[in-house]
Amino acid sequence: MTDPGHDEANDAAAPAAQEPDESLRSMLRGALREEAPPPNVLAGVQKRIRERSKGKFYADGWSTAKHPPLNTYLVTSLLMLAILGISYALLSPLVGSPVPVRNQPVPVQLIPR
Amino acid sequence: MADRRDVAAHPVYLGGGVADAEEQSERKFIERLAQRDERAFNELVELYETRVFRLVLRMLGRRDEAEDMAQEVFVQIFKAVSTFRGDSKLSTWIYRVSVNLCKNRMKYLARRHSEGEDELEPVAERAALDEAKGVTFGDIAQPDRMVEGYQIERVVQQCIAELEPDFREVLILRDLEDLSYEELSEITGLPDGTVKSRLHRARSMLKANVERKMGEKIR
Numbered sequence: 001m002t003d004p005g006h007d008e009a010n011d012a013a014a015p016a017a018q019e020p021d022e023s024l025r026s027m028l029r030g031a032l033r034e035e036a037p038p039p040n041v042l043a044g045v046q047k048r049i050r051e052r053s054k055g056k057f058y059a060d061g062w063s064t065a066k067h068p069p070l071n072t073y074l075v076t077s078l079l080m081l082a083i084l085g086i087s088y089a090l091l092s093p094l095v096g097s098p099v100p101v102r103n104q105p106v107p108v109q110l111i112p113r
Numbered sequence: 114m115a116d117r118r119d120v121a122a123h124p125v126y127l128g129g130g131v132a133d134a135e136e137q138s139e140r141k142f143i144e145r146l147a148q149r150d151e152r153a154f155n156e157l158v159e160l161y162e163t164r165v166f167r168l169v170l171r172m173l174g175r176r177d178e179a180e181d182m183a184q185e186v187f188v189q190i191f192k193a194v195s196t197f198r199g200d201s202k203l204s205t206w207i208y209r210v211s212v213n214l215c216k217n218r219m220k221y222l223a224r225r226h227s228e229g230e231d232e233l234e235p236v237a238e239r240a241a242l243d244e245a246k247g248v249t250f251g252d253i254a255q256p257d258r259m260v261e262g263y264q265i266e267r268v269v270q271q272c273i274a275e276l277e278p279d280f281r282e283v284l285i286l287r288d289l290e291d292l293s294y295e296e297l298s299e300i301t302g303l304p305d306g307t308v309k310s311r312l313h314r315a316r317s318m319l320k321a322n323v324e325r326k327m328g329e330k331i332r
Contacts, residue, residue, distance in 0.1 A: 024320055027269055031267075032273070041166060041180075041187065042159060046155075
């Protein structure tokens with residue numbers, strides 16, 4: 001392998017970097033083109049930072065998401081309402097209805113002095 | 114380049130072509146990054162992820178390694194952005210971080226003899242070098258020419274992978290990423306003259322290597 005540092009001290013004498021002939025450049029571009037889309041880097045980066053900072057950064061996954069998860073909020077709200085409704089329906093028969101008081105009030109007797 | 118247009122269109126970089134306004138908005142953006150503003154960092158990743166991934170993929174030649182490395186680049190940027198003094202453009206600094214991390218990874222992989230596990234397969238047949246001039250599958254109508262073009266691409270990929278990291282770096286930054294000599298100099302930390310001579314040698318070596326493997330001269 002050629003040492004990159006070799007002869008570079010003599011830069012003045014080194015051949016100038018002419019622009020490459022187009023065949024070489026287009027060959028390079030053809031060989032190193034990227035067809036597949038790049039991966040989603042952001043989620044992985046956030047995860048690494050969260051782990052390495054022990055939760056100091058990107059601790060809240062929802063608020064730092066690329067797009068706020070509105071559906072998640074909506075589903076959570078509906079779920080909570082459903083749980084409350086079911087709880088009420090289950091517990092209300094156990095409470096029963098209030099029993100009226102039938103006792104007559106005791107007449108007031110005044111104690112003479 | 115699509116992502117360069119994206120950068121220009123981003124609010125951070127809006128300035129109507131006025132350099133001062135652009136510099137000012139970049140400075141503000143960097144301040145937000147230095148203050149560990151997570152939303153600013155998200156914007157940075159979205160702006161540069163395509164360019165960084167493409168660069169590290171070309172440097173490393175392996176998609177699995179490139180995905181891991183692209184993430185690592187941004188983690189290191191997050192850690193070190195407070196030390197960025199603004200002597201160069203932010204994009205140049207990001208390139209420098211990317212290239213340095215790639216070179217370290219390449220040395221590590223070389224030590225582990227991982228280069229032998231490259232995705233490139235040996236070339237069974239040889240084809241005329243004319244077929245490789247920007248050849249893509251879409252450009253080739255006949256299947257036999259498509260196979261030839263594919264083989265030549267493999268040869269070129271193999272030859273690039275065989276280049277020393279320092280040569281590969283300048284070749285990719287100049288001939289594929291279209292960076293200026295000034296930017297190359299800032300990224301590599303080398304004088305202009307050294308960058309030019311290294312680039313010249315990188316091209317010569319690549320050309321000679323491809324010609325040797327193909328048994329033909331590049332016209």
